[in-house]
Amino acid sequence: MNGRKYELETQPARRLLDILREDLHLTGTKEGCGEGECGVCTVLLDGFTVNSCLVIAAQISGATVETIENPIFDPIRAVLIESGGIQCGFCTPGIIITSHVLLQQYSQPTMQQIRRGLAGNLCRCTGYTKIFQAIELIQDSNQK
Amino acid sequence: MIPIDLEILSPRTLNEALELKEQYRSDSLLIAGGTDVLVQIRKGSLQPPRLLNILNLRRELGAIKEEPDEIHVGALATISEIESSPLIQTYAPTLSCGAAFLGSPQIRNWATIGGNVCNASPAGDTITPLFVHEAEAVIISKGRTRSIPIHELFAGPLEIAIDPHEIVSHFQIPKETQFKWFLQRLSQRKALALNKVSVAGVLWLDGPKVREPRLAFSAVSPVVRRASKTENFLQDQELNRPSIEKAAKIICSEVEPITDLRSTKEYRRSMTGQLLKKGLRELQQKMKEEQFV
Numbered sequence: 001m002n003g004r005k006y007e008l009e010t011q012p013a014r015r016l017l018d019i020l021r022e023d024l025h026l027t028g029t030k031e032g033c034g035e036g037e038c039g040v041c042t043v044l045l046d047g048f049t050v051n052s053c054l055v056i057a058a059q060i061s062g063a064t065v066e067t068i069e070n071p072i073f074d075p076i077r078a079v080l081i082e083s084g085g086i087q088c089g090f091c092t093p094g095i096i097i098t099s100h101v102l103l104q105q106y107s108q109p110t111m112q113q114i115r116r117g118l119a120g121n122l123c124r125c126t127g128y129t130k131i132f133q134a135i136e137l138i139q140d141s142n143q144k
Numbered sequence: 145m146i147p148i149d150l151e152i153l154s155p156r157t158l159n160e161a162l163e164l165k166e167q168y169r170s171d172s173l174l175i176a177g178g179t180d181v182l183v184q185i186r187k188g189s190l191q192p193p194r195l196l197n198i199l200n201l202r203r204e205l206g207a208i209k210e211e212p213d214e215i216h217v218g219a220l221a222t223i224s225e226i227e228s229s230p231l232i233q234t235y236a237p238t239l240s241c242g243a244a245f246l247g248s249p250q251i252r253n254w255a256t257i258g259g260n261v262c263n264a265s266p267a268g269d270t271i272t273p274l275f276v277h278e279a280e281a282v283i284i285s286k287g288r289t290r291s292i293p294i295h296e297l298f299a300g301p302l303e304i305a306i307d308p309h310e311i312v313s314h315f316q317i318p319k320e321t322q323f324k325w326f327l328q329r330l331s332q333r334k335a336l337a338l339n340k341v342s343v344a345g346v347l348w349l350d351g352p353k354v355r356e357p358r359l360a361f362s363a364v365s366p367v368v369r370r371a372s373k374t375e376n377f378l379q380d381q382e383l384n385r386p387s388i389e390k391a392a393k394i395i396c397s398e399v400e401p402i403t404d405l406r407s408t409k410e411y412r413r414s415m416t417g418q419l420l421k422k423g424l425r426e427l428q429q430k431m432k433e434e435q436f437v
Contacts, residue, residue: 011148011149011150012150012151012152012154012197013146013147013148013149013150013152013195014148015146034186035183035186036179036183036247036248036250036251037336039248039250042250045253045254048224048253049249049250049253050250050253050254051179051250051251051254054177054178054179054182054183054251054254055178055254056146056152056178056182058152058154058195058197058199059178059197059199061154098249098250101249116334116335117249119248119249119334119335119336120247120248120249120250120251120335120336121248122336
């Protein structure tokens with residue numbers, strides 16, 4: 001979990017989302033819909049994005065998890081703040097984590113790739129435009 | 145809510161899993177990624193006495209590999225793996241295309257083809273492609289392996305035709321070449337939306353003539369089905385505007401859509417024809433372009 005080893009004992013049906021928030025007090029990961037439809041609970045599991053509301057303890061013995069508290073996500077957060085891509089902030093952790101993986105996959109994503117890559121993260125406030133523009137900004141600054 | 149004390153068995157080997165399935169039969173429900181199962185349990189529409197978690201069996205059941213005449217697609221291959229697999233893109237492109245439409249990146253990273261198929265939704269995004277590529281499903285149980293054509297796997301909507309002690313192990317897809325293909329899908333949004341109707345097609349072209357057309361549709365009948373009347377019509381026809389129009393009329397008569405939350409049956413019926421036209425016209429266009437190369 002974010003680079004540290006934890007040993008936890010819990011019921012096998014317990015959701016990763018609840019383990020993060022309640023047992024580890026990592027409340028950066030939020031619950032939106034509880035059924036994998038909004039992406040607000042997105043974390044990295046063994047390096048790929050998943051909805052932590054649909055992952056249960058029985059499935060993650062020995063897994064590596066990264067949550068928004070991990071400093072690797074700070075650069076993207078900074079750009080999102082600067083560019084006005086955050087309003088209430090509830091969707092933001094999920095957006096940042098998904099964008100991080102997107103930028104690993106494509107160093108210069110097109111607008112279509114950005115939109116497709118973020119299709120699993122809903123935002124009710126911003127209308128998405130400034131979020132997508134922020135990601136374009138990141139790839140521009142990566143090139144310098 | 146997911147019952148906190150739900151019993152979950154997590155076998156470490158395939159043999160262990162088959163023993164448990166033999167023992168518990170209908171009193172155990174298989175879970176891999178769980179992106180459908182957990183949602184249904186949370187809503188209360190599924191209330192299994194226990195879950196049989198087979199995610200540890202990725203080594204045995206998760207491979208996508210090439211064999212002499214077929215590709216082997218393990219039931220535990222994730223939808224993302226299927227989307228990006230060069231083997232599947234080459235030999236079963238409607239499957240990698242269909243996989244790309246499923247859910248969202250987060251769901252595709254966790255959901256499996258076995259789960260999507262065994263959920264047996266009439267709108268399953270990986271199911272229609274398996275029909276047009278004439279896949280076989282390999283089903284295993286303690287002491288027995290059997291193989292059936294994909295269309296025999298579905299007894300009805302959300303009803304998979306395997307026995308309670310059986311597990312779907314993998315799919316075998318014949319390595320075919322030189323075919324043309326399309327997958328047209330209609331949904332409310334581009335992601336996180338079940339399809340209202342989709343049409344998949346694989347066919348060969350002999351000059352302008354259609355050979356061995358295979359068409360399948362989803363979400364417009366109780367189970368995914370091949371459009372056999374439309375296929376019979378298109379066989380040996382020239383691919384042109386009149387034949388495409390006629391084919392669209394026939395496929396509209398073949399479907400049995402219902403009205404539900406996502407669409408009315410009239411719209412679905414009409415759109416089936418439109419999607420077929422769109423798919424075939426794109427093929428026709430590509431055919432014309434290739435003549436100039």
